[in-house]
Amino acid sequence: xxxxxxxxxxxxxxxxxxxxxxxxxxxxxxxxxxxxxxxxxxxxxxxxxxxxxxxxxxxxxxxxxxxxxxxxxxxxxxxxxxxxxxxxxxxxxxxxxxxxxxxxxxxxxxxxxxxxxxxxxxxxxxxxxxxxxxxxxxxxxxxxxxxxxxxxxxxxxxxxxxxxxxxxxxxxxxxxxxxxxxxxxxxxxxxxxxxxxxxxxxxxxxxxxxxxxxxxxxxxxxxxxxxxxxxxxxxxxxxxxxxxxxxxxxxxxxxxxxxxxxxxxxxxxxxxxxxxxxxxxxxxxxxxxxxxxxxxxxxxxxxxxxxxxxxxxxxxxxxxxxxxxxxxxxxxxxxxxxxxxxxxxxxxxxxxxxxxxxxxxxxxxxxxxxxxxxxxxxxxxxxxxxxxxxxxxxxxxxxxxxxxxxxxxxxxxxxxxxxxxxxxxxxxxxxxxxxxxxxxxxxxxxxxxxxxxxxxxxxxxxxxxxxxxxxxxxxxxxxxxxxxxxxxxxxxxxxxxxxxxxxxxxxxxxxxxxxxxxxxxxxxxxxxxxxxxxxxxxxxxxxxxxxxxxxxxxxxxxxxxxxxxxxxxxxxxxxxxxxxxxxx
Numbered sequence: 001x002x003x004x005x006x007x008x009x010x011x012x013x014x015x016x017x018x019x020x021x022x023x024x025x026x027x028x029x030x031x032x033x034x035x036x037x038x039x040x041x042x043x044x045x046x047x048x049x050x051x052x053x054x055x056x057x058x059x060x061x062x063x064x065x066x067x068x069x070x071x072x073x074x075x076x077x078x079x080x081x082x083x084x085x086x087x088x089x090x091x092x093x094x095x096x097x098x099x100x101x102x103x104x105x106x107x108x109x110x111x112x113x114x115x116x117x118x119x120x121x122x123x124x125x126x127x128x129x130x131x132x133x134x135x136x137x138x139x140x141x142x143x144x145x146x147x148x149x150x151x152x153x154x155x156x157x158x159x160x161x162x163x164x165x166x167x168x169x170x171x172x173x174x175x176x177x178x179x180x181x182x183x184x185x186x187x188x189x190x191x192x193x194x195x196x197x198x199x200x201x202x203x204x205x206x207x208x209x210x211x212x213x214x215x216x217x218x219x220x221x222x223x224x225x226x227x228x229x230x231x232x233x234x235x236x237x238x239x240x241x242x243x244x245x246x247x248x249x250x251x252x253x254x255x256x257x258x259x260x261x262x263x264x265x266x267x268x269x270x271x272x273x274x275x276x277x278x279x280x281x282x283x284x285x286x287x288x289x290x291x292x293x294x295x296x297x298x299x300x301x302x303x304x305x306x307x308x309x310x311x312x313x314x315x316x317x318x319x320x321x322x323x324x325x326x327x328x329x330x331x332x333x334x335x336x337x338x339x340x341x342x343x344x345x346x347x348x349x350x351x352x353x354x355x356x357x358x359x360x361x362x363x364x365x366x367x368x369x370x371x372x373x374x375x376x377x378x379x380x381x382x383x384x385x386x387x388x389x390x391x392x393x394x395x396x397x398x399x400x401x402x403x404x405x406x407x408x409x410x411x412x413x414x415x416x417x418x419x420x421x422x423x424x425x426x427x428x429x430x431x432x433x434x435x436x437x438x439x440x441x442x443x444x445x446x447x448x449x450x451x452x453x454x455x456x457x458x459x460x461x462x463x464x465x466x467x468x469x470x471x472x473x474x475x476x477x478x479x480x481x482x483x484x485x486x487x488x489x490x491x492x493x494x495x496x497x498x499x500x501x502x503x504x505x506x507x508x509x510x511x512x513x514x515x516x517x518x519x520x521x522x523x524x525x526x527x528x529x530x531x532x533x534x535x536x537x538x539x540x541x542x543x544x545x546x547x548x549x550x551x552x553x554x555x556x557x558x559x560x561x562x563x564x565x566x567x568x569x570x571x572x573x574x575x576x577x578x579x580x581x582x583x584x
Contacts, residue, residue: 016041017105022098022433025090025426027137028058028130034097035061035126042104044068045117051125052263055149058130060263065103066121073121075576077478078273079447082125082264083280085234085340087132088143091357091426091435092280096126098436099443112444120447123267123274129234129260136421140165143172143421145250147232147258152245159217160226166212166407167415173212173400174417177410182206187380192401193387194417195380209417215409235339237261240347241293248338265343272494275450275484275573276351277344278443282425284371285359287314287322288329290345290352293336295326300486303345306532310351310446317445318438325354329371349488351446351480358427358435360398364389390423398423451478451530451574453497456550458567458581466560467517468583472499472553472567476528482571483527494572497525499553502566514563519555526551528571559583 018037020026026034039046045067050059066073081099083092103122106113116122127133131148135141142164150156165172176184176194184207187193194209210223233250236242242255256262268274289307291299311322323329331337344352361369364385369378390398402416418424427435456473463469474497476482483494500522504511529548553569563583570576 020097020101022094022436023429025094025133025137026097028127028134031093031127031130032059032061035063038063038100038104045104045107046100051267052259054129054131054260055147055258056131056134058134060125060128060130060260062267063100063124063126064121065100065117065124067107067117070118071576073123074271074273075570076119076121076273077275077450077452077573077575078121078123078271079276079278079443079450080123080125080268080274081278081280081443082128084127084133085129085260085279086146086281087129087148088136088421088425089280089282089357090133090136091282091432093126093133094432095280095355095357095436095439096124098433099440100124100126102440112448116444116447119452120450121273122443122447123271125264128264132230139170140168141170141172141421142228143425144228144230145232146230146234147260148230149232149258150229151232151250151252153229156229157216157226159215160224161210161213161215162226163211163213163228166214167405171212171400171419172421173415173419174209175212175405175407175410176207176209176402176414176416178205179208180206182208184209187384189380189384190387192399192416193380193383195383212415218409232258234258234261236337238338238340238343239265240343241338243338268344268348272572273575274350275480276446277340278353278355278439278446279340280355280357282356283358283360284329284356285320285362286329286356286371287311287318287320288325288341288354288356289322290325290341292325292338292342293346296324300490303485303487306480306485307351310449311353313445314353314442317442320355320438322353323371331372345485345487347491348493349483349485349491351484355439358431360386360389360424363393363431394423394428398428449479449530451476451480451482451484451528451571453477453482453528453569453571453574453577455577455579458579460581460583463556467556467558470501470555470557470565470567470581470583472569472579474528474551474553474569474577476530476549476571476574478530478574479532480530481527481532482530482574484573488573489527494527495524496527497551497553497569497571497574499523499525499551500568500570501553501555501557502568503557504563504565514557514559514565517556517558519553523553525553525569528574557583 035048039048047064049062051062052060064073083096132146184194187195236248236251237258239255256265289311315322341352344350366382387399400416402414405415407413454475454477456475459471461469483489488494503514566580568578
């Protein structure tokens with residue numbers, strides 16, 4: 001496929017270009033060095049900026065990827081992708097790094113990538129939550145939801161079970177304890193697998209199954225699993241539709257209270273050239289589209305049509321189904337969740353998708369499962385398919401066999417079960433590059449569809465010996481309109497094309513020989529449509545503006561013949577064009 005490099009294939013690399021390993025998760029220092037190496041090897045294409053500091057003081061890096069020779073990044077329409085806002089969802093970071101490498105490797109060889117970086121900019125934030133990722137990658141890991149800041153309370157737990165790696169093997173598994181009142185039993189088909197006890201069942205060997213962890217002040221009877229002391233969910237801390245803790249767990253004390261979220265919000269609002277966003281998460285193997293808080297029936301139809309078209313393209317190019325977050329991916333049928341998508345689309349009117357990378361279910365041959373509801377209830381046959389997948393494709397490592405362990409508080413127990421970090425939340429090492437390789441073509445096609453302001457021509461016409469009419473004509477060469485979505489217009493977050501004439505100055509003072517007779521130094525014009533069809537040719541009846549992608553700025557100036565003037569036009573999400581005219 002044009003625009004796609006196969007996994008493990010690298011093109012037009014210099015001797016100093018880093019060649020990362022996509023089967024490995026990088027810790028913060030190594031990730032920092034890798035990004036610095038890209039910028040050092042290809043300064044014409046890559047620069048790296050810190051957009052802020054995490055709770056623990058680590059830099060949050062963004063790679064700015066564009067051809068510098070064709071203009072600065074802020075003058076070009078932009079696409080943003082981020083990953084790893086949730087601590088253990090590390091493949092999200094890999095997906096961003098993979099795309100970065102594909103962009104660098106393909107520039108000058110792949111026509112789509114070359115066009116993309118010559119005309120647009122890609123902002124890649126591979127790890128929005130460096131603190132949480134470091135904890136997930138520690139020698140004795142803990143798998144929290146997001147930030148490492150304690151919330152909602154500073155105090156540590158004084159009793160109960162804290163989920164963590166007890167035996168020091170780098171995994172957080174499950175503990176099973178024989179108990180006649182236990183909920184689980186061994187499967188008759190495969191005794192390694194724990195299955196639920198049937199209603200009314202008695203007389204067998206049963207177990208309590210609880211997360212691996214340590215206990216404080218254990219009374220010999222009760223085990224309460226403590227919620228993480230770090231109870232924040234950074235994806236609930238965004239400004240749009242923010243709700244307090246009693247309505248949405250982990251949302252923080254107020255919108256953008258957390259430095260990681262504030263860094264992203266500040267960067268994106270400070271870069272109005274960004275028109276489309278993808279946030280990578282794990283897992284489920286699905287593309288989620290807006291809206292998160294309302295049904296499709298309540299969505300602006302033109303926006304829904306656009307989202308469905310790009311989502312269908314995503315399914316075609318990635319193999320992942322694309323579904324509505326509202327209709328098909330709720331954690332609970334009576335609840336809604338909000339996050340990045342509500343801020344990016346509902347607040348700012350950008351195109352936005354959440355990509356949940358990786359589906360162990362699909363890998364095991366389980367089909368037609370109902371996304372989130374599968375975790376509430378599914379047939380035991382599905383567990384056996386997953387166990388077979390672990391044995392045949394993961395060397396038996398995805399599901400760890402139960403083994404005896406002497407627990408410091410509980411005594412003789414067994415450790416085992418699913419290795420969620422390395423095989424469930426994330427693909428096993430040998431499949432990580434394959435998953436990351438699904439997305440570059442889709443992201444590139446979205447980015448190439450962004451609106452782009454281009455110069456059509458400039459005109460100078462003499463109206464008298466020292467009076468001139470100056471015109472600047474521009475067009476949107478992108479598929480999408482300059483405003484991206486009707487939501488952006490409704491929210492009044494985008495302006496039409498802003499035209500400006502720059503009169504000459506002498507020593508910082510306006511040249512008195514040059515005056516503006518009519519027109520304004522700066523004024524806002526119309527929005528520009530893209531070349532996306534508004535209707536089928538079969539429905540064409542001529543009742544539309546056939547040149548809605550064009551706009552003209554006009555001024556009349558009085559100045560001596562030969563005077564040179566600068567003119568410009570800019571659209572928030574379509575970029576900037578500049579020109580110079582001579583009054584001849």
